[in-house]
Amino acid sequence: MHFAIVGAGFTGAVLANELAKAGHNVTVYEIRPHVAGNCYSERDEKTGILLHKYGPHIFHTDNEEVWNYVNQFTDFMPYVNRVKTTSQGNVYSLPINLLTINQYFGKTLSPKEANDFIKSLADGEIDEPQTFEEQAMKFVGKDLYEAFFKGYTLKQWGRSPKELPASILKRLPVRFNYDDNYFNHKYQGMPKNGYTPIVERLLDHANITLHLNTPFSSENKVSVDHVFYTGPIDAWFNYNAGRLGYRTLDFVREDHEGDYQGCAVMNYADEKVPYTRISEHKHFSPWEEQERTVIFKEYSRKCEEGDIPYYPIRLVNEKTMLNAYIGKAKKEKNVSFMGRLGTYRYLDMDVTIAEALDASRKTLDCVNKNKPIPVFFVNPL
Known part of the structure; x- marks a missing residue:
């Protein structure tokens, strides 16, 4: 068969590679001048530093299949993400751990004492948290919420934590030991030469044709048997039900000598820091x-x-709009919607890769059994 894949990020690249290895022809359309989507990395011409152009990406997963899969394409180096945060004039470790608690409150609590202390601060009257603020207050109380979550959340989401659903803060990692590893996953690391070479190798197959700087059009759809679309689902329908809400990021670069802050990531929790x-x-x-x-x-x-x-953002109005687009999508013929933008979900890299591998298996099974390929391989809601 001849497949078209819209988008050359991890979703599109993994899917393209799996379908190409199975003997199918794949044409990949990428609107940007490079592959790898927001995971794109490049060597800085001025300094030689490997830059994550669209913000930091640290690979972490408990999925052994995914870990083994990505290690086929590059060497991963050991890397532990140790995030710091500046709050109220002091620097602390994140996620909140025993050092953070003792430092913030000026105490020398043991793990059990700290656990009991945080329970005494938590708002016990909140049974089922409905908002981000209630979720934080229920688990760490007012002081730690205001020091580490309130201001940062206002800046990140542009909304009061009272307006955001509790699900954004799905679980609150509070550790009653001195472990400052930001992630709990079994496998963690950084590709030695960045993420771009991984995607380039995935797309380096005789059955794959890649078009950069090329938007996908309805004419392209006519010439293929099936389209896998990883772009924004609302864009596919020309935003005829409205634009789904997203937050975007602006990056302001500065060059310095030596070591600027002593760590890879420093959060700024105070609202007054822009x-x-x-x-x-x-x-x-x-x-x-x-x-x-x-x-x-x-x-x-x-x-x-x-x-x-x-x-x-996925607030109530966005979910209502998403429902409308899901209904429209299910009426489409020979199109599947995938990935972070195609399903309007925030996805870590390992989940993206796992879903693409699963979609490729399901697609090949459908082709072999002459069954229709699903519009969605996961529930976007």
């Missing part, structure tokens, strides 16, 4: 030595036409 965090990219490649350094101050704002969408 940016949410500073990323110092040479710290994402600690096996390399760089005399100079590059930092990016990160600003979050509402995504407008022409901006790159990062975080789906």
Whole structure:
């Protein structure tokens, strides 16, 4: 068969590779001048530092299949994400751990004492949290919520935590030990030469044709048997039910000598600081030595036409609109909607890859059994 894939991020690249290996012809359309989507990385011409152009991406997963899969295409280096945050004039470790608690409250609590202490601060009257604020108050109480979550959330989402659903703060990682590893996953690491070479290798197959700087059009659809679309689902329908809400990011670069902040990521929890965090990219490649350094101050704002969408908002009105687009999508013929934008969900890289592998297996099974390929491989709601 001849498949078209719209988008050359991880979803499109993994799917293209699996279908091509099975003997099918695949044409990939990418509107940007490069592959790898928001995971795109490149060497800085001025400093030689490996930059994550669209913000930091750290690979972490408990999925052994996904970990083994990505390790086929590059060497992964050991990397532990240790995030710091500046709040109220002090620097703390995130996620909240025993050091954070003792430092913030000026105490020397043991794990059990800290656990009991945080329980005494938590708002026990909140039974089923409905909002982000209630979720935080229920688990850590007013002081830690205001120090580490309230201001940052206002900047990141542009809304009061009282308006945001509790699901955004799905679970609150609070550790009653001194573990400052940001992630709990079994497998963590950084690709030695960045993410771009992984995607380039995935797309390097005789059965794959790649078109960069090329939007997908209705004429392209006529010439193929099936389309896998990883772009914004509302864009496919020309936004005829409205634009789904996203947050986008602006990055302001600064060049410095030596070491600017001593860590890869420093969050800024205070609302009065306009940016949410500073990323110092040479710290994402600690096996390399760089005399100079590059930092990016990160600003979050509402995504407008022409901006790159990062975080789906998924509030009530967006979910209502999404339902309308799901209904329209299910009436389409020979089109599947996939990935972060195609299903309007925030996805980590490992989940993106796992879903693409699963979709490829289901697609090949449908082809072999002469059955229709699903419009959605996951429930976008």
